[in-house]
Amino acid sequence: MYTIKELADLAGVTTRTLRYYDQQGILPPAEIGLNGYRFYDHSSLLRLQQVLFFRELDVPLKEIRIILDRPDFQLVPTLQSHQEAIQEKARRYQELLGTIQKTISSLQGEENMTEKDYFAGFDETQYEEETRELWGRTSQYQESQRKWTSYSQDQKDEIKKEGERITARMVSETPDTRPDDPDVQRAVGDYYAYLNQYFYTCEVEFLRSLADMWVQDSRFKVNFERIREDGAAFVRDAVHLYCDSHRENS
Amino acid sequence: MYTIKELADLAGVTTRTLRYYDQQGILPPAEIGLNGYRFYDHSSLLRLQQVLFFRELDVPLKEIRIILDRPDFQLVPTLQSHQEAIQEKARRYQELLGTIQKTISSLQGEENMTEKDYFAGFDETQYEEETRELWGRTSQYQESQRKWTSYSQDQKDEIKKEGERITARMVSETPDTRPDDPDVQRAVGDYYAYLNQYFYTCEVEFLRSLADMWVQDSRFKVNFERIREDGAAFVRDAVHLYCDSHRENS
DNA sequence: TCTACACCTTAACGTTACGTCAATGTCAAG
DNA sequence: CTTGACATTGACGTAACGTTAAGGTGTAGA
Structure with a gap:
């Protein structure tokens, strides 16, 4: 059992965030004391980890709730899908690094760039992570x-x-x-x-x-x-x- | 010269975003026509690229404005600092990937994790990108x-x-x-x-x-x-x- | 020349995911 | 028995736009 601050410190978020997640039904406490205090357990911890992964992947909280509450939600396949999504994000960063290099070269007159090249890697929608995450990995x-x-x-x-x-x-x-x-x-x-x-x-x-x-x-x-x-x-x-x-x- | 939509499409942002950036003094148009239309040139394009880089690194727009308006702002050193910051972000993703692997193993009973381990890589403040970017690279x-x-x-x-x-x-x-x-x-x-x-x-x-x-x-x-x-x-x-x-x- | 139609404008309200008080209650330690 | 660190519920504030409304502009084609 963790108090709200203990869990918050573990996960690196604020207590306000955890209260908000409770209010939104995303992470209800495992138990509520007679004094009104929130108490969390190990499954809360795992659920919070999921929330943070989805948040990291820019999935809005409303969708996170829907996904986590689906009866066919499974932890391990979801973690694997996170893995792919994060790798995709990393690839986008690689493209941004390329854009930086090209921009520097072109400023020094060594390379020609089209206007589009200046913005290669910025547009996240090209990496269509959203739909993939939204539906999960059902057949x-x-x-x-x-x-x-x-x-x-x-x-x-x-x-x-x-x-x-x-x-x-x-x-x-x-x-x-x-x-x-x-x-x-x-x-x-x-x-x-x-x-x-x-x-x-x-x-x-x-x-x-x-x-x-x-x-x-x-x-x-x-x-x-x-x-x-x-x-x-x-x-x-x-x-x-x-x-x-x-x-x-x- | 680009119209607002031309530049927006190039950069993968909306026209609303460009108008907002104008309003906030972050990206004023190079010229304003007699009809009130905004027109942008090549230097606008470079400035927008900078804005998007800083935004990518979670620097608030207010700070971006201050940084870009500093008299000692220099394009190439800034691009290099972006490079480091993005690499740091990529390293954080590596840690998140590690967290995923560990979590999967531990769920299958192969590994023991401390509570903290479940959240390794989430806390951005550990990577202190903000201060570095805020002050730039002045001596x-x-x-x-x-x-x-x-x-x-x-x-x-x-x-x-x-x-x-x-x-x-x-x-x-x-x-x-x-x-x-x-x-x-x-x-x-x-x-x-x-x-x-x-x-x-x-x-x-x-x-x-x-x-x-x-x-x-x-x-x-x-x-x-x-x-x-x-x-x-x-x-x-x-x-x-x-x-x-x-x-x-x- | 007229009319679509895609573009532009400002104004203003809506949204998300919290931050930040304020006012108040609870509990372990000295 | 009183601190001080913790907890609670409001409730308002914020950033970076999205969205809609109400209207002006420019040009391509009938």
């Missing part, structure tokens, strides 16, 4: 990655657009349509087909859990709320209806 | 580093405390004392001696520029404002008076 994610990376950029853009079109139909701009509206239900069906075609072969139950996630995760949520009030909840209801009626009899 | 900084690192931790703590005691005297808690108060002036003299003993041999003019910095840089400023209202300005005035009366005749 579903792996399949999606395999399919997805086989497309060209133009194809990817087109697939995304199609997804947006179907999504718009699912949310249905007109405010008086209900989740059981035939057009909406047809759109849900199209989305299910779309998923299977471009991402992962999945059962309708997976679609159901996806829709649940859209409601919980505000990053997805906003996409629906933009189109209609409580759009995410609307879509969730529509998807649930769809899944209910397509359960065994498919 | 004064180097001397201060040489002196400072030769002390033990206990000595360092004691020296810091003494500095705080003298500082308190310089600011003078009692609200009706003036900057030319004899006690205050004596405290300034003591601080000058303190500086020379523990940090760098310097002339009074250096003390003057230090005091000016205390007013500008809010990180130092708060230390004085805590003690008395407008404490930083008060100390600056006191120091200026002291320096004026100790100019040539020392």
Whole structure:
């Protein structure tokens, strides 16, 4: 058992950070004393280590919570994925070191650089660590990655657009349509087909859990709320209806 | 000449970022058109590159501005210092990779870890990149580093405390004392001696520029404002008076 | 010439992950 | 029995932008 300060000192963070993590549900204490004191144990320590790894990899705390709370979360595979992600970060640093060398040479008139060269290594998005970390290493994610990376950029853009079109139909701009509206239900069906075609072969139950996630995760949520009030909840209801009626009899 | 979007795309940042940097005086455009449009040139590009390097090294924008605006700022030495700092960051990643390996082994019962070992590599302050970058590579900084690192931790703590005691005297808690108060002036003299003993041999003019910095840089400023209202300005005035009366005749 | 449409502007509020008080309660040591 | 180091819950502050709103500008094509 550790007090809050003991754990904080061990991990090199402040007590305020640990209280914040508690408040956000990321790292609840193992026990709370009658005096209200927080007490942590060894599993807290391991969880905090995970939090710090994800934080190091620029994963927002909200996502960290979701990842760590997933029922299929596994420690060792996650640690291995951290390993890859950190190695990727290190490679980015190598590129930055190259940029420094080139810039020095070019300032001394020894080398020519294009404008782009001055900024090689700065853009983190090129190293696409986010998606990889977000989904973890489930087999579903792996399949999606395999399919997805086989497309060209133009194809990817087109697939995304199609997804947006179907999504718009699912949310249905007109405010008086209900989740059981035939057009909406047809759109849900199209989305299910779309998923299977471009991402992962999945059962309708997976679609159901996806829709649940859209409601919980505000990053997805906003996409629906933009189109209609409580759009995410609307879509969730529509998807649930769809899944209910397509359960065994498919 | 680049438009704002052209430069943003080159550097992999958003136009909002460039506008923000303009607003903060970190990267003013080379030219502003009659229509209010911002235009950037090659020197802007080099300056932006510097900003991004410092940002990469977690230097706050306020400090970046101060560093880049220093009259003795030099591009090539700064690039070299970036190189060292980035290598240090890479070393930290190596330690994190070690922590991952150890954690995996210990989870499989192959290795024993102390609690501390679980967090090896997370604490950036151990790598003290900040001070190094803040002061740049002036000779004064180097001397201060040489002196400072030769002390033990206990000595360092004691020296810091003494500095705080003298500082308190310089600011003078009692609200009706003036900057030319004899006690205050004596405290300034003591601080000058303190500086020379523990940090760098310097002339009074250096003390003057230090005091000016205390007013500008809010990180130092708060230390004085805590003690008395407008404490930083008060100390600056006191120091200026002291320096004026100790100019040539020392 | 008109009209898209992609670009530009300022203004202002929102966000994340804490830092930093303030006011108050708790506990082990001398 | 009183320090002093620890703990608690608010609550406001901060950095570095993201985002949206409301509008002005420039040019390519019908």
